[in-house]
Amino acid sequence: MAATGVEPALPNQQPAAATILIVDDEDTTRNLCRDVVADAGLRTRTASTTEQALEILDQSPIDLVITDLRVPQIGGFELLKRVRESYPQTAVMVLTQYGTIESAVDAIRRGAADYITKPFHVPELRNKIDRVIRSIEIDQENRVLREQLNSRPGFGGLLGVSHKMVRVYRLIEKVSQHHYPVLILGESGTGKELVARSIHFSGLRKNRPFVPVDCSALVPTLIESELFGYVKGAFTGAMHSKPGLMEAAGNGTLFLDEIGDLPVDLQAKLLRALQEREIKPVGSTERVPIAARVIAATNRDLEAAVRQGQFRQDLFFRLNVVQIKMPPLRERKTDIPLLVNAFLEKFSEPNGRIRTISEDAMARLIAYDWPGNVRELENAIERAVALGSGPILHVGDLPSNLHYGGHDRLPQSDELLPLEELERRAILRALRESSGDKLAAARLLGIGKTTLYRKLKQYDSESRSN
Numbered sequence: 482m483a484a485t486g487v488e489p490a491l492p493n494q495q496p497a498a499a500t501i502l503i504v505d506d507e508d509t510t511r512n513l514c515r516d517v518v519a520d521a522g523l524r525t526r527t528a529s530t531t532e533q534a535l536e537i538l539d540q541s542p543i544d545l546v547i548t549d550l551r552v553p554q555i556g557g558f559e560l561l562k563r564v565r566e567s568y569p570q571t572a573v574m575v576l577t578q579y580g581t582i583e584s585a586v587d588a589i590r591r592g593a594a595d596y597i598t599k600p601f602h603v604p605e606l607r608n609k610i611d612r613v614i615r616s617i618e619i620d621q622e623n624r625v626l627r628e629q630l631n632s633r634p635g636f637g638g639l640l641g642v643s644h645k646m647v648r649v650y651r652l653i654e655k656v657s658q659h660h661y662p663v664l665i666l667g668e669s670g671t672g673k674e675l676v677a678r679s680i681h682f683s684g685l686r687k688n689r690p691f692v693p694v695d696c697s698a699l700v701p702t703l704i705e706s707e708l709f710g711y712v713k714g715a716f717t718g719a720m721h722s723k724p725g726l727m728e729a730a731g732n733g734t735l736f737l738d739e740i741g742d743l744p745v746d747l748q749a750k751l752l753r754a755l756q757e758r759e760i761k762p763v764g765s766t767e768r769v770p771i772a773a774r775v776i777a778a779t780n781r782d783l784e785a786a787v788r789q790g791q792f793r794q795d796l797f798f799r800l801n802v803v804q805i806k807m808p809p810l811r812e813r814k815t816d817i818p819l820l821v822n823a824f825l826e827k828f829s830e831p832n833g834r835i836r837t838i839s840e841d842a843m844a845r846l847i848a849y850d851w852p853g854n855v856r857e858l859e860n861a862i863e864r865a866v867a868l869g870s871g872p873i874l875h876v877g878d879l880p881s882n883l884h885y886g887g888h889d890r891l892p893q894s895d896e897l898l899p900l901e902e903l904e905r906r907a908i909l910r911a912l913r914e915s916s917g918d919k920l921a922a923a924r925l926l927g928i929g930k931t932t933l934y935r936k937l938k939q940y941d942s943e944s945r946s947n
Contacts, residue, residue, distance in 0.1 A: 550576065
């Protein structure tokens with residue numbers, strides 16, 4: 482995902498296994514549930530009374546409580562109530578005897594995530610646990626993402642205080658409170674998906690799914706089935722029905738990234754779906770209603786594509802209700818120091834000292850035009866942190882294309898230049914060839930390292946005076 486800030490992603494390390502608390506006074510049921518949980522690679526705690534369960538909940542975080550409704554002392558319903566009040570992030574699944582489904586339905590109304598009737602089959606219990614745990618993980622991911630989107634200077638996860646970015650923030654704030662389509666334009670690497678996520682997670686649908694679709698990555702022959710879904714037998718290999726991404730988005734947000742790459746024949750079907758708010762899965766004769774908000778993005782000039790017959794004008798008008806144009810990084814260079822510091826924090830070792838950057842290196846970063854925009858800047862900082870040896874990153878730690886100014890080109894074979902200029906270019910070329918290793922560059926040139934350092938200091942002084 483292209484980002485204009487520290488991308489709002491979960492930490493790189495694998496999350497800790499979920500912990501499940503099993504509450505039942507029957508040893509057989511309690512042990513069976515414990516074995517199923519352990520086989521799934523999850524951690525488990527057990528209790529035979531509600532008093533023991535509450536003590537465990539007070540002592541350590543629990544992701545899911547599986548409790549019998551007839552557990553001794555205060556009972557399963559009261560335990561459910563206390564968990565919902567005191568531990569809102571903990572899910573509850575209830576166990577109920579066969580023939581008492583009404584109690585299970587009542588528990589669902591009171592906030593239980595699911596129920597299972599005794600006696601139960603192990604696969605059924607395992608599937609229900611998997612479903613609840615996955616639901617917990619999605620809630621946690623969305624919560625972390627919302628926190629990250631609101632923890633940085635700027636708007637949400639977007640970084641920057643330049644006037645062009647402030648204008649973007651204002652547009653996001655306005656459109657996030659409505660449901661109409663949004664078209665995000667900008668070069669690759671400017672952070673179009675992060676804008677879409679900011680609109681979603683700061684808006685009316687923030688608790689609903691956010692479904693990104695990379696139109697450029699979908700196989701042309703499979704785009705229709707991916708977007709609209711298909712029914713069993715619709716084509717060779719369709720062994721079962723599958724809902725499309727537009728349906729999977731539910732009442733949330735469907736983000737169509739690189740919409741400019743969508744084939745023209747699919748554009749007509751997408752337009753029809755957006756206008757009629759319904760889709761027809763491949764191979765089906767019935768239509769399925771859709772309710773998702775649509776946000777589209779592209780790095781192409783869609784108006785030019787319309788003139789060239791490569792993009793439908795009616796679809797462009799349908800998507801372009803509100804347009805947000807992301808500025809390239811070269812047009813907001815005042816934001817570079819803020820971005821650099823955020824990336825230094827992101828890529829520093831966990832619990833380790835955050836790297837800093839020298840004034841010369843920062844000056845090079847600001848002077849560069851960044852054709853790859855913020856994504857290129859992020860990659861440059863990640864490389865510098867990975868290869869840098871000290872707490873301060875210097876020019877030599879940056880990628881080789883940032884070591885020298887854009888005017889330092891190599892001479893043409895028939896170009897006559899002063900000897901001093903030829904010497905300077907030879908030194909800079911040697912540094913390029915040695916990836917910034919000054920000692921190796923001196924060896925390539927056949928000069929002493931002291932001479933090389935003196936020359937580089939001279940060139941740096943000259944560039945500052947200019």
